[in-house]
Amino acid sequence: MAFWERKDPRKYKEENANLRVIGDRTAGKTTYMAVLAYWPNANPDSPVQAVVPIGDYGQELIEKARDILEQGLELEPTGLDTTPESIKDYTISINLKNEYSWQKGMKLNINCKDYSGEFFRDLLYKAGDPRLDDYLEDCLLASGILFLIDGTAYKKDTEYAMGMEKFLLGLDRSELNPRPKRRIALVITKCEQPELWVNRYQPNLIVDSRFPQVKQKLENWSKNTGGGVNYFLTSAFGVLGSQYPEPNSRKLERHRLEGTKAVIKDPKHWRPFGLISPIYWLCTGKRHKQLDQI
Numbered sequence: 001m002a003f004w005e006r007k008d009p010r011k012y013k014e015e016n017a018n019l020r021v022i023g024d025r026t027a028g029k030t031t032y033m034a035v036l037a038y039w040p041n042a043n044p045d046s047p048v049q050a051v052v053p054i055g056d057y058g059q060e061l062i063e064k065a066r067d068i069l070e071q072g073l074e075l076e077p078t079g080l081d082t083t084p085e086s087i088k089d090y091t092i093s094i095n096l097k098n099e100y101s102w103q104k105g106m107k108l109n110i111n112c113k114d115y116s117g118e119f120f121r122d123l124l125y126k127a128g129d130p131r132l133d134d135y136l137e138d139c140l141l142a143s144g145i146l147f148l149i150d151g152t153a154y155k156k157d158t159e160y161a162m163g164m165e166k167f168l169l170g171l172d173r174s175e176l177n178p179r180p181k182r183r184i185a186l187v188i189t190k191c192e193q194p195e196l197w198v199n200r201y202q203p204n205l206i207v208d209s210r211f212p213q214v215k216q217k218l219e220n221w222s223k224n225t226g227g228g229v230n231y232f233l234t235s236a237f238g239v240l241g242s243q244y245p246e247p248n249s250r251k252l253e254r255h256r257l258e259g260t261k262a263v264i265k266d267p268k269h270w271r272p273f274g275l276i277s278p279i280y281w282l283c284t285g286k287r288h289k290q291l292d293q294i
Helices: 029-038 055-067 117-125 130-139 154-171 203-210 212-225 277-284
Strands: 012-023 048-054 089-096 105-114 144-150 183-189 228-233 249-255 259-264
Touching: 012 029, 012 117, 012 130, 012 277, 029 048, 029 055, 029 089, 029 105, 029 144, 048 055, 055 089, 089 277, 105 277, 117 130, 117 154, 130 154, 144 277, 154 212, 183 203, 183 212, 183 277, 203 212, 203 228, 212 228, 228 277
Parallel strands: 012 105, 012 144, 144 183, 183 228
Antiparallel strands: 048 089, 089 105, 249 259
C-alpha cells in the first residue's frame, strides 16, 4: 500500500446520548437547538471543532436559525403534537478538538426531541390525560434530560418546582431492572441579560438565588435514585462588547412573571454562550472547564 493510501490512524472517541428537551413556553428550547445546529461565528480558540446537524431535521434547524433568527424574527413555538412519535427527533454531531496530535478528539452524538412548552404546563394543570402518559413513557427512553428555564422568570420557581416534581415522579415509574441512571441538566437560558451575565461562570449561585425550590426537587431526586444532576447557564444570542457588554438581543416583551421574549440584535457579532457544556456533561458525566467558559 502506498503511503498516500494509508488510513488516518487518528480516531475520534465517541460519546452518545439520547436526550429530551423539556421546559416552559418561554424557555427558548427550539431556539437553543437551532442556534446549536447553526453555531454562528465560531470562536477559533474554542475546543469545538465543528457542529454537524444530520438529516432533514438537522438541516431544518439551520434554516430556522439562518432565515428567521438572523432576520430578527421569532421562531414558531413547537406544537403539542398528537403522539410522541410525531415530535421531531434532531440528530447533531459535535466534534471536539484534542490537544494531542495523535488523536482527533471527541465526538458527541446526540438524538434530541424538542417538546412543546404545553407539555410541561399540562403536567401541572391536567390529570389523567393519556397523551401526557405517552410523553412520559417516551421520556423513559432518554439517557439525559435538558430542562430549560428562562433565567428571568424566577417568580415561577414554585410552579416550576411543582412541574418538576410531577415529571420526576413520571420518570421513576420505570419498570426497567436495573433502573437506568439518568442525568438531568438544569439549563438557565437568556443569560445575556445583565443580571445573569455577570454571574455566567457561577451557575450554582444563580440557581440557588433564583430557583431554589427547583434545585431542591432535583437534589432530592438525585439522592433517592442515584441519577445525576448539574447546573448550567446559556445564552443563545450572547453579548456585544467586552469592557461594557450589552445583550446582543432586542426585547420584544418582558413580563414580570413569564420572563423575557427577545430576538437577535446584531447577527454579524452573534456568538452564543454555554450551549455545548450541558450536552458534554449529559454525554460523559464530566464537566469540561473550557466549554464552561465559552
